[in-house]
Amino acid sequence: MKNLNRNTRNIYTRLIITYMLVLIGIIVAMEFYIIANFHKEARFNDLENMKSMNQDVYEYLEETASIAEDIHHSLYLNRQQLQDVIWLLDLSLEEYYNKKLGYYTDNKGVDFMGVNSFMSEAISRYSNIKNIALISIKNSVMHKYEVDGSLRNAVYELQRDMLNEKTLVIDDSIIFQNIIQDPSTFKTIGYIQVAFDKSGSAKFEKRYNKVKMLVYLDSGDILYTTEKEKFQDVDVASIVEKGNFESSYGVKYYRQHKKDINYITYIDNKEFGIIPIADYIMFVLVGLLLLFIGSNIVNWRLRKLTTRLNKILAGMEKAMEGDLNIQLEVGHEDELDIISEYFNEMCCNLDSYIQKSYIAQIEQKTAEMQALQSQINPHFLYNTLEAIRMQAICNDDKEVGKMLYGLSVVFRSQIKEDNIITLAKEVYYCKKYVELFEFRYKNKFKFELNFPEIYIQVPIIKFIIQPIIENYFVHGIRLEDENNTLSINIYEAKNDLIIEIKDNGKGMAEDQILDKLNEMNHGGNSQGSIGLLNVHRRMVATYGNDYGLGIRQNNPNGLIVTIKIPFRGESNV
Known part of the structure; x- marks a missing residue:
């Protein structure tokens, strides 16, 4: 065990030297400032x-x-x-x-x-x-x-x-x-x-x-x-x-x-703007007086602080020797009092804290093991869906089989694909995702896709179109109507590729759009959900601040969400 009976005079000496240098610097700077102003004033008066x-x-x-x-x-x-x-x-x-x-x-x-x-x-x-x-x-x-x-x-x-x-x-x-x-x-x-x-x-x-x-x-x-x-x-x-x-x-x-x-x-020239010698003497005397007063105040204050610090160090030494009943004096209502209060509380509850910390660690490990055991294996879920689909086909229920196939394709895209895929695959997975909703909302909406073949090999980070489509089905579709339209258009703009997702749904007010854009551009918390904010952040992290999502109203109804990615006119970029 190290001996804590250290000499706090070292701290006192360093502090007094530091404060005195600061005090002297301030007084000298003040003197120069005053003299410069007096000189300026003298020139002005002349x-x-x-x-x-x-x-x-x-x-x-x-x-x-x-x-x-x-x-x-x-x-x-x-x-x-x-x-x-x-x-x-x-x-x-x-x-x-x-x-x-x-x-x-x-x-x-x-x-x-x-x-x-x-x-x-x-x-x-x-x-x-x-x-x-x-x-x-x-x-x-x-x-x-x-x-x-x-x-x-x-x-x-x-x-x-x-x-x-x-x-x-x-x-x-x-x-x-x-x-x-x-x-x-x-x-x-x-x-x-x-x-x-x-x-x-x-x-x-x-x-x-x-x-x-x-x-x-x-x-x-x-x-x-x-x-x-x-x-x-x-x-x-x-x-x-x-x-x-x-x-x-x-x-x-x-x-x-x-x-x-x-x-x-x-x-x-030798008399222009000259300050009288008497004024210089006055400045020096005032500076010395301020230095004398300031040094005495600093010295008195530091002595009080080092005395209290010595008492804290003595109490810590007793605590290290095993005396947890030590209580330090409190009553000045400053940072040292906070240290003393925390030290007193620590000494009173040290055994309890040690036990609680030990038990908490055991419980944490147990919870982690249980969480690992209770997690559903995505591969198991994918394989189970495939088994159910095959059984539906065997029972001649092709529609359910088709739905299960679309769902399994969506799961496969999340499980097996790398983070960077081709634009063709991303559009394919999105199309399968839309097919699921075509079964659910039959004859309620129409899906259009304008995808030129020259863009099929364009590399793109996966899972950036599907969350936008999901956002439409969750918040935008008008279920009471049967003229809902969702379209995806892909085209070039200068050296960029634009993926435009357009709908005629419920849409958003202009102030809501501005709030959402501000959240995407200046920070926000998605709380773990995969939404527009998550997509925008991943695109900015991958492509830079010039790329990401854009939102605007689609007159007369709905929204137009644009995805901008870099494109140099070559299919293998």
């Missing part, structure tokens, strides 16, 4: 920040351009102001002041709303304006009105390439330029330039942290950039249009083009 900052800068510059448009538009709303501006731009300064003095003289007591009041009001209305300038094309003079209210007049040569520009970059200013026309002649007499400080866009850099900015005109002039040195003396427009901006500067960027301004926000 992209969204670039888009948001880009949109904010665009909206800011749109706002400044709108302010410039509003000032230009409001100039035409007051006739006095517009007239004063036209005089200023179209006349020399001496002529302008004389003209203005003459107006005051001719219109005593009337407040003159001139260019000074217009500029003062515009600058006071918008706090982010740096200055407003009026440029005379005729006199090549710039009249610049500063925020502090001062006016500076200077010679200004308007360059040809600046005539059609709406946006200019001069020094640290973004300037929006609009033409001024004399409404009476529609002649362009000058320009109005509204200047804003370029650093107005810098406020967005603090809001979006890592995101940097580059704003430039289609002409290539840079309106604003976070990194002046990087884009100094560089044709940024050409680099962007060629699609080399990202690779040239090692950045991820987002760009939109509005009117004549290009807005680019970008983040260095």
Whole structure:
């Protein structure tokens, strides 16, 4: 007898190592999953920040351009102001002041709303304006009105390439330029330039942290950039249009083009989607905490299980020594309790089980012997039928003899024939089977057979047509009528041979046919009877899934059952 006092520490060690490896794997996988998602989220946030900052800068510059448009538009709303501006731009300064003095003289007591009041009001209305300038094309003079209210007049040569520009970059200013026309002649007499400080866009850099900015005109002039040195003396427009901006500067960027301004926000590749170190430290600490808690729970649980397992092993050892009165403790309602309960029950009833098992074996052997002795020998039955048939012929009862002959032929086909026979033999046996029913249901049905001779040697598994015919006589024949018809037709279809059994009997409903087909194709239990299911299964097992039985309705009454077997056009296939 082997000693069962084995050391369960081996089981405990294997289990604790297994569970710890699983726990560590789960925690590491979870950490990688969380980090990957945080990294994905960081990339998404960086992209969204670039888009948001880009949109904010665009909206800011749109706002400044709108302010410039509003000032230009409001100039035409007051006739006095517009007239004063036209005089200023179209006349020399001496002529302008004389003209203005003459107006005051001719219109005593009337407040003159001139260019000074217009500029003062515009600058006071918008706090982010740096200055407003009026440029005379005729006199090549710039009249610049500063925020502090001062006016500076200077010679200004308007360059040809600046005539059609709406946006200019001069020094640290973004300037929006609009033409001024004399409404009476529609002649362009000058320009109005509204200047804003370029650093107005810098406020967005603090809001979006890592995101940097580059704003430039289609002409290539840079309106604003976070990194002046990087884009100094560089044709940024050409680099962007060629699609080399990202690779040239090692950045991820987002760009939109509005009117004549290009807005680019970008983040260095080394900072794009980066998770802060503090987050990594937090992930590691959380993982270690989970590992500590999980390992303690697993260790506590395994210790309890191994303690109970030791008690079960000790009880088995006593049972093997012959102590069948041992009873193990039960009370946790788990798998080990099931083992303990079964062990306790086994110990209580072991002798009874041994006796019952021994007696049962003896009774089983006896039953088998009796069954063998009581079985009817099929050969004895066939020989007895043949003897009865010969006696009937001797008594000149040819009809009974003919019936017995048909029945004996059917029995012989089941007893002596191999599993594979010719189609001619199968049809012959079926014909003999039908003859039995012709005696029984005389003048009740008609049997037709269409069997071309070229198919007589086609090999076929035996006993596949007769069960279908039997099914008709059991379930389909209409005994109250005398026009019952049963026919067998055999013909080729491509590379297959079709045996069609057609009747005009009671038939089946469409849903019954579908249920029967489903049973044949997807499994069912024939409960030992030889029926359609049995025939279909034998054919599928022999010929494959493409062959077997088919069932359909025969209009107006009855069924058509088809048997499909492989056929290559040769009689000896």
